[in-house]
Amino acid sequence: MADKVFRDPLYNYIGIDRTRDAWLLRLLDTPEMQRLRRIHQLGVSNFTYPGAEHNRLAHTLGVVHLMRSALDHLEREHPDQEIQSARQPLLAAAMLHDVGHGPFSHLFEPCLGIDHEEWSVAIILDESTQVNQILRDQGVYLANHAADLIRKDNFEHSAWQKALLSSELDVDRLDYIRRDSLFTGAGYGHFDWYRILTTFHLHGEDKTPVWPKKSAMAIEEYIYARFYMYQNVYLHKTTRGFEALLKAMWRRADSLRINGDDVASVPALERVWSVEKPSPATLSIPDYLALEEFAVLSQMHAWREHPDPILSDLARRFLCRDGFAMVEPPPSPPTLVPDHSAWEMAVHDCLRSHGYEDPEWYCLKDEIKAKYRMPYQPEKEADQQTPTNTIFVEDDGGSPVEISTVMHRLRPISEVQVTRPRYFIPRDVDLRHEVERLARDWN
Numbered sequence: 001m002a003d004k005v006f007r008d009p010l011y012n013y014i015g016i017d018r019t020r021d022a023w024l025l026r027l028l029d030t031p032e033m034q035r036l037r038r039i040h041q042l043g044v045s046n047f048t049y050p051g052a053e054h055n056r057l058a059h060t061l062g063v064v065h066l067m068r069s070a071l072d073h074l075e076r077e078h079p080d081q082e083i084q085s086a087r088q089p090l091l092a093a094a095m096l097h098d099v100g101h102g103p104f105s106h107l108f109e110p111c112l113g114i115d116h117e118e119w120s121v122a123i124i125l126d127e128s129t130q131v132n133q134i135l136r137d138q139g140v141y142l143a144n145h146a147a148d149l150i151r152k153d154n155f156e157h158s159a160w161q162k163a164l165l166s167s168e169l170d171v172d173r174l175d176y177i178r179r180d181s182l183f184t185g186a187g188y189g190h191f192d193w194y195r196i197l198t199t200f201h202l203h204g205e206d207k208t209p210v211w212p213k214k215s216a217m218a219i220e221e222y223i224y225a226r227f228y229m230y231q232n233v234y235l236h237k238t239t240r241g242f243e244a245l246l247k248a249m250w251r252r253a254d255s256l257r258i259n260g261d262d263v264a265s266v267p268a269l270e271r272v273w274s275v276e277k278p279s280p281a282t283l284s285i286p287d288y289l290a291l292e293e294f295a296v297l298s299q300m301h302a303w304r305e306h307p308d309p310i311l312s313d314l315a316r317r318f319l320c321r322d323g324f325a326m327v328e329p330p331p332s333p334p335t336l337v338p339d340h341s342a343w344e345m346a347v348h349d350c351l352r353s354h355g356y357e358d359p360e361w362y363c364l365k366d367e368i369k370a371k372y373r374m375p376y377q378p379e380k381e382a383d384q385q386t387p388t389n390t391i392f393v394e395d396d397g398g399s400p401v402e403i404s405t406v407m408h409r410l411r412p413i414s415e416v417q418v419t420r421p422r423y424f425i426p427r428d429v430d431l432r433h434e435v436e437r438l439a440r441d442w443n
Helices: 022-028 031-038 056-077 081-096 105-112 116-125 130-138 142-150 159-165 171-184 193-199 213-234 237-258 267-272 285-289 293-303 309-319 341-353 432-442
Strands: 003-008 012-017 201-203 208-211 325-327 364-366 392-394 400-402 422-425
Touching: 003 056, 012 022, 012 056, 022 031, 022 081, 022 130, 031 056, 031 130, 031 285, 056 081, 056 159, 056 171, 056 193, 056 201, 081 116, 081 130, 081 142, 081 159, 105 116, 105 237, 116 130, 116 142, 116 285, 130 142, 142 159, 159 171, 159 208, 171 193, 171 213, 193 213, 208 213, 213 392, 237 293, 237 309, 237 325, 237 364, 237 422, 267 285, 267 293, 293 309, 341 422
Parallel strands: 208 392
Antiparallel strands: 003 012, 201 208, 325 422, 364 422, 392 400
16 A cells, blocks of 8 residues: 655655554544644744744654654664564654643743653553554553653663664754754755765664764764754744743743732643643643643733733733843953853843833843753763764774764864853843943953
8 A cells, every 4th residue: 555645845755654654644643643733843933034833743744754764774774673673663752752842842841840751751651642542552562662762761772772763863853953944944954864864874782873984974964054053043042032031921920820810811721830830740631732832822812911011011022023132241351250140230220220120021041051052962981972972983994983083073063162141131221331331340
């Protein structure tokens, strides 16, 4: 029987075998998976890049396509029982790895204190979900194996399986870098993904994924593409500003709720806020799955009319794209440990002089973790290098080595980059004089 075919802007056609992988098609049609149509892949990046309207479901199909291609390649190169028996769990994990995402993808995780991978595992293992029922029908251990692949730790199977799905070079990243580049219009996500996917082999008894030296340049392109996408898309100042605005809005609503104010009129949010800390142990799977972007946006529309002036103003700003401007503190002298407390106090004073009486909600600090500025973070110590934290290529003698020992151009971007925090404030507040004054004081 012919494949079930999906049109896709990256791969032209994505096919799923109607006979061999019919269970994957049933997974795709579950309510848990179809919810991902209503979760933006890039959160609020569409405020910056209007074309970034793609969703988590489209990305998931891309990951399944790449996983299937990688497994087909491995079955040709290594026709052994372990690879054949790992096929279904790996395809299931590829299909379900993002099923636990909340509204606006990663953005809402710190707001709720949740981890999307924890929820993905819970959805897979909960016997009330259609996802779990399909996996149990397919094999008694399939749900547990797929969940193990998605978990961050405690993986009991071969490391090569984990590396295909979640590592420094995996099918997840191979899809989202190119997909995000396409839909944002940014031209940075170009690399030879097909060579990467069809030239690696499993080395040694532990089956470490290793690429031939001829593929090193394709991998270098991939690492640089990831670097440029972070610099120009994922960490774009406009996007980060709206992320900070949404987080501030949520914190304001939560603080009002704690003080007894009525801030939740949408049932999905009422249920989430009815527990102290949302987690699979405190919130039911159906209640979590009801938390979609439509629910949050509907609540924001209600907040525009809320009697609290700060909450209503923040909601209006977000919905009307009336964002904040980014400002950076002046650089500290190299002899001093960076301390931006004086800068923050000056910003707060300036905000008060412009009528913002509670500057906590209008001076939004943005500190980017070092790992997001490092597109490739291998373990430095050889005895700590694993298939999930290191990319291995063959040296001239055919032995696997960490890739930056062969491609020296990768070394600078694999080092920690220290940066100053950024701040977002209303556009009507001019801080140029404060920046100049503080720079003079420090120097």
